[in-house]
Amino acid sequence: MKISNLHILNNYWGLIETLHTNWKLDLLDKLTQSIQKNSPINSNVMKNAFGAWASEQSAEQIIQELRNSRSTNRQLEEL
Numbered sequence: 001m002k003i004s005n006l007h008i009l010n011n012y013w014g015l016i017e018t019l020h021t022n023w024k025l026d027l028l029d030k031l032t033q034s035i036q037k038n039s040p041i042n043s044n045v046m047k048n049a050f051g052a053w054a055s056e057q058s059a060e061q062i063i064q065e066l067r068n069s070r071s072t073n074r075q076l077e078e079l
């Protein structure tokens with residue numbers, strides 16, 4: 001198993017382990033049914049959910065654009 005897949009699996013487990021037992025059993029049933037369907041894996045779904053930000057801009061350009069777009073309407077009172 002790839003490290004990235006193991007990381008995703010551990011993230012899901014962090015969410016699942018706190019569920020009520022009945023919910024875990026329902027989830028187990030749904031997982032079993034999905035395995036029995038034997039449908040092909042769509043790797044794009046995982047990439048879209050957890051992939052990196054795709055942009056032609058560099059990180060520095062994105063940061064600068066974010067900083068430039070900030071505005072404030074704060075009124076400072078003189079002391």
